[in-house]
Amino acid sequence: MVDKSSSFMRSLCMGRIEEDIVFPFPAMDPDEREMLTSVIDSVDSLLGPLEDDFRKWDQAGEMPDEFLQKLKDFGLFGLCIPEEFGGMGMGSAAYSRTLQQVATHDASVAVTIGAHSSIGMRGLLLFGTDEQKQRFLPKLATGEMLAAFCLTEAGAGSDAASVATTAIRDGDDWVLNGTKIWITNGGIADFFTVFAKIEQDGDRARLCAFIVTRDMDGVTTGPHEDKMGLRASSTTSVYLDNVRVPSTNILGPDNAGFKVAMAILNNGRTGLGGGSVGMMKRLIGLASSYAGERKQFGHPIIEYGMIKEKIGKMVIDCYVAESMVTMVAGLIDNGYEDYAIEAAISKVFSSEATGRTADEALQTAGGSGFMREYPYERFVRDCRINRIFEGTNEVLRLFIALTALKDVGEGLRELQSSVKGVFDHPIKGFGVMSEYAWRRAQLAVGFGKNGIANVHPELQEAGVIFRRTARALAQAADRILRKHGKNIIGEQVATRRLADIMIDLFGLVSVLSRVDAAIRAKGVQATAHEREILHVFAVRVERRTQDGLARIDDNEDDLVASLAVNTATAAKYRWDTV
Numbered sequence: 047m048v049d050k051s052s053s054f055m056r057s058l059c060m061g062r063i064e065e066d067i068v069f070p071f072p073a074m075d076p077d078e079r080e081m082l083t084s085v086i087d088s089v090d091s092l093l094g095p096l097e098d099d100f101r102k103w104d105q106a107g108e109m110p111d112e113f114l115q116k117l118k119d120f121g122l123f124g125l126c127i128p129e130e131f132g133g134m135g136m137g138s139a140a141y142s143r144t145l146q147q148v149a150t151h152d153a154s155v156a157v158t159i160g161a162h163s164s165i166g167m168r169g170l171l172l173f174g175t176d177e178q179k180q181r182f183l184p185k186l187a188t189g190e191m192l193a194a195f196c197l198t199e200a201g202a203g204s205d206a207a208s209v210a211t212t213a214i215r216d217g218d219d220w221v222l223n224g225t226k227i228w229i230t231n232g233g234i235a236d237f238f239t240v241f242a243k244i245e246q247d248g249d250r251a252r253l254c255a256f257i258v259t260r261d262m263d264g265v266t267t268g269p270h271e272d273k274m275g276l277r278a279s280s281t282t283s284v285y286l287d288n289v290r291v292p293s294t295n296i297l298g299p300d301n302a303g304f305k306v307a308m309a310i311l312n313n314g315r316t317g318l319g320g321g322s323v324g325m326m327k328r329l330i331g332l333a334s335s336y337a338g339e340r341k342q343f344g345h346p347i348i349e350y351g352m353i354k355e356k357i358g359k360m361v362i363d364c365y366v367a368e369s370m371v372t373m374v375a376g377l378i379d380n381g382y383e384d385y386a387i388e389a390a391i392s393k394v395f396s397s398e399a400t401g402r403t404a405d406e407a408l409q410t411a412g413g414s415g416f417m418r419e420y421p422y423e424r425f426v427r428d429c430r431i432n433r434i435f436e437g438t439n440e441v442l443r444l445f446i447a448l449t450a451l452k453d454v455g456e457g458l459r460e461l462q463s464s465v466k467g468v469f470d471h472p473i474k475g476f477g478v479m480s481e482y483a484w485r486r487a488q489l490a491v492g493f494g495k496n497g498i499a500n501v502h503p504e505l506q507e508a509g510v511i512f513r514r515t516a517r518a519l520a521q522a523a524d525r526i527l528r529k530h531g532k533n534i535i536g537e538q539v540a541t542r543r544l545a546d547i548m549i550d551l552f553g554l555v556s557v558l559s560r561v562d563a564a565i566r567a568k569g570v571q572a573t574a575h576e577r578e579i580l581h582v583f584a585v586r587v588e589r590r591t592q593d594g595l596a597r598i599d600d601n602e603d604d605l606v607a608s609l610a611v612n613t614a615t616a617a618k619y620r621w622d623t624v
């Protein structure tokens with residue numbers, strides 16, 4: 047029986063490989079697959095003919111109302127809303143795959159739908175009372191109301207806890223004051239999930255989530271922001287000026303707004319991941335057909351090694367990102383409770399893979415890639431934000447590694463206290479010690495020798511690499527913690543290195559599981575290319591992990607940091623050749 051409260055990556059950092067969480071690769075049920083296939087076809091027939099319009103709307107920086115209406119009529123704002131409220135009732139996997147298809151056509155459209163479903167009304171789905179759901183979900187499903195997620199403020203970006211918007215209790219209502227900035231769908235939404243600080247008797251100010259609607263007095267929105275990318279999507283400030291919100295509009299426990307915000311972001315991440323994969327698939331199609339047609343020096347450029355390398359890497363990046371995002375969606379759909387690290391990993395990897403793919407696709411198209419006539423430059427601009435919003439990749443890397451280190455640290459602390467307590471509580475003390483000793487023994491005797499039990503024999507080479515690398519990860523976590531102890535919070539580069547190893551390992555196990563499922567479904571022969579992807583990725587992961595492990599003790603981090611401090615003091619680059 048699989049423990050649904052376990053996290054695969056957290057366990058891995060403790061030296062345990064919980065294979066049952068990630069094998070077999072999550073599969074969609076046949077009914078959902080059939081429904082999804084027809085949704086994908088319809089998305090293509092709706093958006094496929096609009097390529098010229100997307101280019102125009104990007105340049106104009108807006109999306110016409112008539113087009114927005116078409117998206118509503120099509121039901122694209124009701125993807126995740128249960129059927130009883132008029133939505134399509136999609137799970138995370140189907141939702142993510144639909145956003146993927148939308149993003150192959152245009153990222154502004156994908157983010158308009160995504161901000162509504164992934165974050166804008168996700169709090170209502172996750173924490174709403176029956177009454178709140180009855181009141182809002184039917185309108186949100188038809189698009190009569192669009193939703194936005196309002197957390198960011200001028201002084202509260204990554205540091206979400208420093209929100210300054212206030213909510214003061216007045217009778218049965220709360221009175222909200224503050225300004226939210228850069229809110230996706232701000233100009234078109236009627237339903238806002240707003241985070242504000244409340245004061246409770248003698249309590250520290252805490253975040254609370256409120257449902258605010260545009261028809262409430264005191265709610266206004268600013269002008270459309272002039273952005274680098276996603277230009278046709280609406281991004282505005284949202285102003286709250288003495289807005290009276292009834293207590294019945296509080297989402298979740300009234301003092302748990304931070305948890306509500308994080309749960310929304312974690313649960314909605316497969317939307318962003320799906321969008322990233324969609325952009326990559328389109329770029330791979332564009333770049334590979336361009337490379338096949340464009341001739342230089344008498345040959346199509348696809349015949350040249352460096353162009354092949356670019357396209358091959360794009361394919362690997364896309365396959366890995368797609369596998370991770372599908373794995374996370376599967377964890378959510380299968381009822382796992384603790385998938386925050388895996389979701390953060392999939393966001394970081396897929397957003398960076400899209401950045402690499404967009405950049406190299408543009409490079410493959412040469413000067414044409416730089417021209418607005420082609421979509422490459424739009425994709426480069428549009429995908430850039432994915433590394434910034436819904437948690438910057440830097441802050442997510444801290445979250446990924448520090449959560450794992452906390453577990454390892456607790457293991458060490460428990461060990462210490464159990465040793466102390468061995469004489470008082472021998473049985474309890476022995477239990478903790480044997481758990482820790484088991485893990486250390488696993489690390490010490492090389493649990494890299496065997497592959498993975500659940501994996502097809504044809505893939506055991508990658509299975510062995512996974513085990514060896516997993517061992518290196520658990521060792522790295524131990525070493526980093528022993529080296530820096532409590533000061534680990536200030537050791538961001540060491541933390542980042544651990545996060546990078548974790549990201550690679552989740553990628554590797556996701557691909558391994560997916561190729562395993564593919565072999566079982568199609569046979570060994572039909573999976574030749576997928577096995578090649580797995581092989582290349584596994585070998586590279588191991589190489590990167592070894593390098594990351596070596597860098598824990600052997601690095602130039604202090605020198606690099608000192609260059610940064612020195613430069614920041616002068617606030618400029620200090621040298622010149624003149």
Ligand SMILES: Cc1cc2nc3c(=O)[nH]c(=O)nc-3n(C[C@H](O)[C@H](O)[C@H](O)COP(=O)(O)OP(=O)(O)OC[C@H]3O[C@@H](n4cnc5c(N)ncnc54)[C@H](O)[C@@H]3O)c2cc1C
Binds near residue numbers: 276
């Ligand atoms: C187009 C767009 C749409 C958006 N949509 C929404 C939305 O719908 N709702 C919403 O609430 N917000 C939205 N945002 C805001 C977005 O989520 C924030 O921009 C993001 O959280 C980062 O905050 P910041 O921009 O203030 O950057 P900062 O937090 O100031 O970060 C600046 C840099 O410092 C780094 N950094 C910060 N803290 C640390 C640390 N402790 N250690 C190491 N590095 C650190 C960051 O990674 C980043 O590189 C949107 C932003 C944009 C541009």
